[in-house]
Amino acid sequence: MTPAPASRPSCSYCHLPLPRSWRKTGDDLCDEPVYCCVGCRIAAAVTSAEGEEGAARWMIARLGFGLFFTMNVMVFSMALWSRDLYGQDTHALTDSLSDLFRYLALLFAVPVLFLLGGPIFSSAWQALRRGNWTTDVLIVAGVVAAYVYSAVSVISGEGHVYFEVGCMVLVLVTVGRWLEASGKLRTNNALDSLEQLLPDTLRRVTGVEHRIVPRESIRRGDRVRILAGERFAIDGHIVAGQGDVDEQLLSGESLPIGKGPGDTVYSGTLNLDGDLTVRVTAAAGEETVSRFVQLVKEAREQQSGYQNLADRITRWFVPATWLVALTTVWYHTQYSGIEAGILAGLSVVLIACPCALGLATPMAVWAALGRAATAQVLFRSGTVLERLAEIRALRFDKTGTLTTGFAVVKHFEHDENTEPQMVLARAAGLATASNHPLSQAIVRNVADVTRPVQPRDAIHVAGRGVSAGVDAASDRIYLGSVPWMQESLQAVGDRLTAYLDMALKDGEPVACIGWGGQVRGVFVFHEQLRPHARTAIARCRQMGIDVSVLTGDHRSRADKIAAALDVDVCASQSPKDKVKALGEAQRRIGPTAMVGDGINDAPALAASDVGIAMGCGADLSRDAAGVCLLSDDLLRLPWTILLARKTVRVIRQNLCWAFAYNTIGIGLAACGKLNPILAALAMAISSLLVVTNSMRLAQYPQPANDAVCETSFDSFVPPPKPDVIYTSDDPAPFVEVVRS
Amino acid sequence: MIELPLIFVSGILGSSHCLGMCGPLALALGSNGQLMSRNLVRQLVYSLGRIFTYGFAGAAAGFFGLWLQHFSPLVNVQAGLAIACGLLLVVLGLVTAGVIPWRPTAVGHFPCAAAGWLKTLLTAPSLPQVFLAGVFTGFIPCGLVYAFVALAASTGNVFNGALTMIAFGLGTVPLMVLAGCGGSLLGIAARTRILRIAAWCVVIAGTVSIARGVGFLELTGAGTAACPFCR
Numbered sequence: 001m002t003p004a005p006a007s008r009p010s011c012s013y014c015h016l017p018l019p020r021s022w023r024k025t026g027d028d029l030c031d032e033p034v035y036c037c038v039g040c041r042i043a044a045a046v047t048s049a050e051g052e053e054g055a056a057r058w059m060i061a062r063l064g065f066g067l068f069f070t071m072n073v074m075v076f077s078m079a080l081w082s083r084d085l086y087g088q089d090t091h092a093l094t095d096s097l098s099d100l101f102r103y104l105a106l107l108f109a110v111p112v113l114f115l116l117g118g119p120i121f122s123s124a125w126q127a128l129r130r131g132n133w134t135t136d137v138l139i140v141a142g143v144v145a146a147y148v149y150s151a152v153s154v155i156s157g158e159g160h161v162y163f164e165v166g167c168m169v170l171v172l173v174t175v176g177r178w179l180e181a182s183g184k185l186r187t188n189n190a191l192d193s194l195e196q197l198l199p200d201t202l203r204r205v206t207g208v209e210h211r212i213v214p215r216e217s218i219r220r221g222d223r224v225r226i227l228a229g230e231r232f233a234i235d236g237h238i239v240a241g242q243g244d245v246d247e248q249l250l251s252g253e254s255l256p257i258g259k260g261p262g263d264t265v266y267s268g269t270l271n272l273d274g275d276l277t278v279r280v281t282a283a284a285g286e287e288t289v290s291r292f293v294q295l296v297k298e299a300r301e302q303q304s305g306y307q308n309l310a311d312r313i314t315r316w317f318v319p320a321t322w323l324v325a326l327t328t329v330w331y332h333t334q335y336s337g338i339e340a341g342i343l344a345g346l347s348v349v350l351i352a353c354p355c356a357l358g359l360a361t362p363m364a365v366w367a368a369l370g371r372a373a374t375a376q377v378l379f380r381s382g383t384v385l386e387r388l389a390e391i392r393a394l395r396f397d398k399t400g401t402l403t404t405g406f407a408v409v410k411h412f413e414h415d416e417n418t419e420p421q422m423v424l425a426r427a428a429g430l431a432t433a434s435n436h437p438l439s440q441a442i443v444r445n446v447a448d449v450t451r452p453v454q455p456r457d458a459i460h461v462a463g464r465g466v467s468a469g470v471d472a473a474s475d476r477i478y479l480g481s482v483p484w485m486q487e488s489l490q491a492v493g494d495r496l497t498a499y500l501d502m503a504l505k506d507g508e509p510v511a512c513i514g515w516g517g518q519v520r521g522v523f524v525f526h527e528q529l530r531p532h533a534r535t536a537i538a539r540c541r542q543m544g545i546d547v548s549v550l551t552g553d554h555r556s557r558a559d560k561i562a563a564a565l566d567v568d569v570c571a572s573q574s575p576k577d578k579v580k581a582l583g584e585a586q587r588r589i590g591p592t593a594m595v596g597d598g599i600n601d602a603p604a605l606a607a608s609d610v611g612i613a614m615g616c617g618a619d620l621s622r623d624a625a626g627v628c629l630l631s632d633d634l635l636r637l638p639w640t641i642l643l644a645r646k647t648v649r650v651i652r653q654n655l656c657w658a659f660a661y662n663t664i665g666i667g668l669a670a671c672g673k674l675n676p677i678l679a680a681l682a683m684a685i686s687s688l689l690v691v692t693n694s695m696r697l698a699q700y701p702q703p704a705n706d707a708v709c710e711t712s713f714d715s716f717v718p719p720p721k722p723d724v725i726y727t728s729d730d731p732a733p734f735v736e737v738v739r740s
Numbered sequence: 741m742i743e744l745p746l747i748f749v750s751g752i753l754g755s756s757h758c759l760g761m762c763g764p765l766a767l768a769l770g771s772n773g774q775l776m777s778r779n780l781v782r783q784l785v786y787s788l789g790r791i792f793t794y795g796f797a798g799a800a801a802g803f804f805g806l807w808l809q810h811f812s813p814l815v816n817v818q819a820g821l822a823i824a825c826g827l828l829l830v831v832l833g834l835v836t837a838g839v840i841p842w843r844p845t846a847v848g849h850f851p852c853a854a855a856g857w858l859k860t861l862l863t864a865p866s867l868p869q870v871f872l873a874g875v876f877t878g879f880i881p882c883g884l885v886y887a888f889v890a891l892a893a894s895t896g897n898v899f900n901g902a903l904t905m906i907a908f909g910l911g912t913v914p915l916m917v918l919a920g921c922g923g924s925l926l927g928i929a930a931r932t933r934i935l936r937i938a939a940w941c942v943v944i945a946g947t948v949s950i951a952r953g954v955g956f957l958e959l960t961g962a963g964t965a966a967c968p969f970c971r
Contacts, residue, residue, distance in 0.1 A: 057860055057864055057869065060860055060861055061864075061872060064861070064876065065868075067875065068872065068875055071792070071793070071796040074796070074800065075795075075796060075800075075898070075902070078800065078802075078803040078898045079898050079899070081803065082898050
């Protein structure tokens with residue numbers, strides 16, 4: 001796995017990217033853990049409970065005593081208020097007792113400054129050394145100023161005391177940030193739960209000996225034994241044993257798949273009933289689930305559009321806060337005295353904390369990426385997610401996307417002058433050089449009844465077919481579409497012409513093989529539409545998206561699909577035409593997404609605004625697509641778009657809230673209308689609101705699978721058994737075409 | 741404050757209601773200390789922490805009541821709070837006694853977010869940390885505590901509010917210490933019986949509070965509490 005390209009440094013606890021620093025960071029700071037806020041620092045210390053219980057206990061005790069002393073300060077303050085504000089003196093609260101309470105408040109408040117102010121200050125100091133200006137420094141400064149003022153009041157015996165303000169601000173900032181950090185960590189839950197599914201130990205087989213070893217010590221090439229009911233922790237090939245495997249975690253397919261020797265098994269899938277010995281091809285950390293999680297993590301680190309917006313604002317926001325705070329202090333000091341100045345300034349820096357703004361986008365994107373991952377949908381970046389929400393048009397590739405990737409050879413017809421065995425052998429040979437679903441159908445259906453030739457210098461022309469030589473003496477062979485035959489000047493004989501016309505009229509996919517200027521054989525395939533294709537397209541259309549299908553198929557076949565799916569189909573599209581059609585849609589309608597299998601339509605996927613690859617399964621390397629649907633369930637497609645839209649809605653809500661809250665709050669605070677305690681409370685609640693709002697995405701409901709299987713297209717479903725039945729004792733492994 | 745003894749008794753009897761949630765915490769506290777005397781000290785320190793938080797909550801509630809009175813001098817806040825708290829207590833008591841059918845969903849389900857670090861404190865060897873565990877336990881949501889906090893608010897005075905809650909807290913000490921030290925000194929049958937009595941005791945406390953509130957309503961402007969039993 002290649003590491004992510006120079007990503008921004010991230011917080012050691014919640015892994016959120018750190019704010020962009022104002023100066024180049026020195027390498028000298030790289031070895032110490034870096035936290036994005038004091039909440040993460042505290043949470044990291046507290047949750048290291050398993051490792052260093054002493055340190056965790058110390059941090060909890062520190063917070064606890066901070067809270068305890070604050071509660072004392074509050075009681076004394078309330079007693080003082082009872083007298084000062086409401087003139088209540090029922091308990092003979094004489095002046096001397098009142099003085100005693102003021103001294104006690106001072107006594108209990110000082111430790112709070114060190115217990116709770118300490119972590120905030122060291123966090124601010126670390127940020128400052130990294131070149132990040134934060135408002136934490138100002139918060140500590142404001143609190144210290146309130147303390148000093150109150151201490152002077154106590155000692156001089158006149159004036160108000162504001163110890164409760166200082167203490168409550170410290171408590172609320174600390175607890176708020178801590179809760180926020182715990183909330184942030186919850187966005188990782190989806191990914192962590194994926195990784196935690198993998199068993200920690202494996203049974204390594206060496207000779208006759210079985211030993212249980214940790215997953216990490218397994219190497220490529222090792223043999224491991226997986227018993228029934230166990231989950232694979234590695235990728236590998238089965239070398240012995242047979243059994244059903246549940247691949248739901250990777251493919252979303254709920255039906256188990258029978259596997260035997262030679263078959264590939266993937267990590268994260270479940271061995272239902274076999275006793276399997278597996279040769280490891282990808283060890284821990286490199287197997288499918290780890291790669292998947294790694295890809296999602298990389299996607300999270302990519303900056304998205306909204307994130308850039310928030311970052312740009314934050315960069316101006318913090319210096320602006322300094323300015324507003326200092327102006328506020330100066331103004332109120334000038335007109336209402338130093339205490340009003342301190343309190344108003346403290347309120348400004350508290351309410352102006354850009355936490356909510358900084359969290360607004362990454363929290364939502366992370367929660368959505370994690371949620372998508374658990375539904376077997378992989379986004380390459382948050383930007384893709386944002387763009388998917390904006391798309392107005394959707395273009396489908398047909399083969400392998402709307403149809404299952406498994407076509408069946410229904411008929412084969414050959415030229416009267418050519419030996420059929422030879423045609424089949426050459427077709428099978430060339431087909432191995434291509435991974436087009438129709439080629440694979442030829443390989444599957446023909447290769448075992450003939451001996452495929454060895455193709456040389458195979459050339460693959462996207463959307464057309466494949467050509468290759470067999471030996472130096474003979475001509476090049478062409479296997480592919482009818483236009484491909486015309487372009488390579490292979491003429492169709494009378495017998496095949498009639499047959500071809502009939503097949504085309506029926507709207508079935510066909511492939512031809514020819515050499516020496518003559519088409520030698522024609523394959524007619526049966527292709528099955530994916531279940532739910534019609535529903536998925538209908539749902540996309542309900543969402544206001546313009547949907548059509550781009551296919552290389554001829555007109556008659558396209559019409560048949562159009563009727564079956566109730567959708568526009570553009571026929572005879574070469575890969576270039578598809579790119580052109582996409583450009584047209586982008587101009588005419590707006591942002592356009594292309595849905596394909598990610599293999600044969602890479603140029604179109606790359607040309608679209610969002611490329612979506614269907615049915616990636618364990619093949620996560622389809623880079624042309626910004627979105628990979630591991631499952632081949634088409635209903636995940638509208639679900640994914642809805643999730644993207646919802647995510648962008650949540651991002652906008654978060655940003656709006658953060659802006660509105662900050663603007664109104666700073667206004668109130670600068671006018672001296674906001675108590676610092678309320679400001680600290682508002683700050684904590686604001687960040688928590690953003691985190692909670694984003695976490696709604698993590699609970700986004702599972703894609704509904706309630707759609708009934710479409711049956712309107714009877715010739716597509718269910719697949720009939722092929723008319724061509726090949727048996728080993730039948731030397732001519734095909735029947736003449738029999739059509740009524 | 742003539743009703744402090746009554747609150748204390750309500751605390752004693754009502755605390756069997758709390759054993760469901762706080763009992764396991766008290767047990768976790770004792771699991772480390774092998775010696776009975778050492779365990780007893782830990783239990784008492786733990787309860788002290790709880791009482792501290794209750795006292796703080798009572799003081800805050802008392803101040804809140806005072807603030808409310810000032811905020812809305814037209815409404816008789818003291819009477820309103822006393823009646824509200826009384827109703828809450830009566831309902832709680834009747835639910836516990838099984839008169840009002842209500843299946844609690846959250847009771848007995850320890851808030852998991854706090855479980856990790858609270859356990860760290862509970863099992864800590866040093867007494868200050870046990871005290872902190874008690875302080876935090878005091879914040880655990882509990883209907884009975886809330887009812888008494890409302891009662892404290894109705895006093896409309898920081899000191900009386902704190903005293904109310906401290907009396908309640910002291911009342912909860914015996915059973916909690918017993919549960920922490922003895923584990924299962926009480927059989928299930930005995931516990932059920934005590935739970936019944938406790939429930940009715942809570943109902944009585946609620947009724948007294950309501951009566952007090954109604955008394956306030958009648959004697960508008962009267963500064964001192966008018967307990968119907970001590971007139």
